[in-house]
Amino acid sequence: MIKFKDDFYFGSASSATQSEGAWNEDGKGKNIWDYWYETESFRFHNGIGPYETSTFYKNYKDDIKLLKETGHNSFRFSISWSRLIPNGFGEVNQKAIEFYNNVIDELLANGVEPFINLFHFDMPMCMQEIGGWENREVVNHFANFAKVCFINFGDRVKRWFTFNEPIVHVECGYLLGYHYPYKVDPKGAVQVGYHTALASALSIKNYKELNQDGKIGIVLNLSPCYPRSENEWDLKASVIADLFANKSFLDPAVKGHFPEELVEIIKKHDLMPVYTEEDLKIIEENTVDYLGVNYYQPRRVAARASLPNPDAPFMPEYYYDHYIMPGRKINPHRGWEIFEKGIYDIALNIRDNYENIEWLITENGMGVEGEEKFLVDGIIQDDYRIDFYKDHLRWLHKGIEEGSNCIGYHVWTFIDNWSWLNAYKNRYGLVSLDLDTQKRTIKKSGKWYKELSQKKGF
Template sequence: MFYQFPENFWWGSSTSGPQTEGRVEGDGKGDSNWDYWYKQAPEKFFDQVGPGKASTFYEHYQTDIDYLVKTGHNSFRTSIQWSRLIPDGDGEVNPKAVAFYKEVFQRIKDKGIRLIINLYHFDLPYALEEKGGWLNKATVIAYERYARICFELFNPWVDAWVTFNEPIVPVEAGYLGQYHYPAIVDAKKAVQVAYYTQLASSLAVRACHQVDEDKKIAIILNLTPAYARSTAKEDQEAAEIAALFQAKSFLDPSVKGEYPKKLVAILKENQLLPDYTDEELKIIKENTVDFLGVNYYQPLRVQAPDKRKETHPLNVDHFYQTYDMPGKKMNPYRGWEIYEQGIYDLAMMIMKEYDNIDWVLTENGMGVENEGRFRDETGQIQDDYRIEFIKGHLIKLYEAIQDGANCHGYLLWTFIDCWSWLNAYKNRYGLVELDLYTQERRLKKSGEWYRQLANHNGFEAQE
């Protein structure tokens, strides 16, 4: 069967500034939270590879952008680094950053590629982190100023804006786990960070529309469907709460302009409500997003919490616990379940509960270790596993669109192997291979296949 996607469908990829650009002497970039953490604890990063080099996009953007064409892109999403544009977070603008981003954006537009620019991808200027980071309302004000500067400087090149990528991740990983800086466990602080991040997003939506009332702006959320272990009431309740925490804590205020009542009740009951004002809630209510970005990698399988193992300090395990479902299909390298049906279920949820808002699948991909094992005699990586992964997810996306989902595109993570937080280059996701030692780029088999996918606006697969 040939899976034909709608006309003008977005085909491309997503990446971010902190994961690709790197730093060079004299570029004027300030430290982000990641730059600082790497200096303090390089042993936490796989093979002690930090963000300083990344994929050297800052130095090689001219030829890297050519690979967007070679892999069939009609759309591309990346981010501006706040710490590059405004090194101390709320002071002077770095003119070298302005020149760099304008040159990059112009080159992308010259290739006829739709440009989606995200303002924040886990990277806070460390100067603001020192002052309390997202626990400090001053960071919200600084972010609104940063966003407005971006809109005023770069709007002519940008087809659509994004406020935040996966804002729940720094909350979970930085304040409930220990995978992002400041790597503490404090549920009360986690809720405050989440609230201030949402307020910042809503302020950016307002600023975008003030600068250009016709420009579309989104938020990108990793909407991981929560599936209960069983039909038992306790497991079903755990799945509902997991969805409230993981997805709807940002989805509802971003799309509907208000928080779910049950989530608010749970937070109140556990003395976790953030500091807020009625004026702030009004800003959130009146500045909802124009469309939604959805990142999907894996499902969230949950069960009722074991009351004998209640966590201290209070954490999400108090409300639900993950469930290791037997027999699931896995990506053994990343340790993530592969469950294509999750895309369809998300699409139906968006359609039924969120007025079928316009959305784009903004991340989906497969990270694999030691891909050099799959090199053929010509030296090309034969990543058929990645092609099959993409096909499986696209089939479910196609079915969702046929059933009425308002999805307008598919952006793979990612086009060239990129640096990935504590994992660094342990797992590779790209359509294009990056040699860390020579900085050479080589097209993988999936890169050639992806070009054909985009050129034909669909693909052939067995039903």
């Protein structure tokens, strides 16, 4: 039997914009997703935006009962900055305070420990209008938003995260043009990344000063970078890919400084951000207590086969090509490689190179399109998802057995939810959602997950 400790966390993760709905109710301000959908709805899959999503705002009590029924002893959700402080700073929305207090209390009453994340891609539109993460002033506004959260909820919430996957809003918003403000601006992307690391450190500083007897960390989507071969140039490509994809946020969060090799590359391409020594000191002195890791797929790279275009905007791929490994296992619905051993390699990397800091898997999951074809007697028979979890948990367990300080495993996600540009194309939930009726039904994986949690293994 694969067995985990009795106090091991089993749960799932969600985000405010992807689950709450009620986008304009009870005083909530607009975030960039509300605005973008309002102005360019054609860019969203099937024209479905964030307005309703999975209606957690209205149905949180019933949803939390389902958390208990699927074996959760913990649950990560995010607080909407634009719901709590509609203008980004200043007056606090008391309806939002009431809602999040109710959610926290309901979780605790059902034996589910709340893990709260403060930013999950959802910049308030009023903050974006003054430059978003490119503007140093927004960093201070975010740190104050974090402090409001700590003061109002920190008496009961003892596990915090500052950001979820900060590399995503850097890459997708400012480098690749996927997310609003859909820029292709390498220098802006570096500034955004630097300010995000600073905003995280300032929030940690605020938390520590309140002496609330909890822990605060950051959630990073880590993808081990594997070279095509042992050829020295393939190996060099993987080292550089790792700098951008993983170490860019992992090093400042845990070690308090950016990797020197990355800084040299940024300097070489004339992309250095505006910064101060005082701010670098804040990053150095306010590192995380623990780490959340989202793991979905590896990153495989090779030495470039051609010279980069000197006139093109800088991309990390200036230094490497993405590589598709022959014979790889793949999720055909999502197009992502499934490589379970990656979770073990992450575990040992944290053990050996990051002070064996306390950490947990904060997202791991399998998105499947057209799950209704697996419906039998009213229940989704998602054995493929159970197998996906088992295969990853075996490798995670091996990493723990070899000394990695992992304390939990959260899946993405509890209930089928809205995804940023794919809407409901790929379903990830332990619980299925009928979009027409909002009916929730526990899948086979949800029943299995309860058994996993109760037995602390399988």
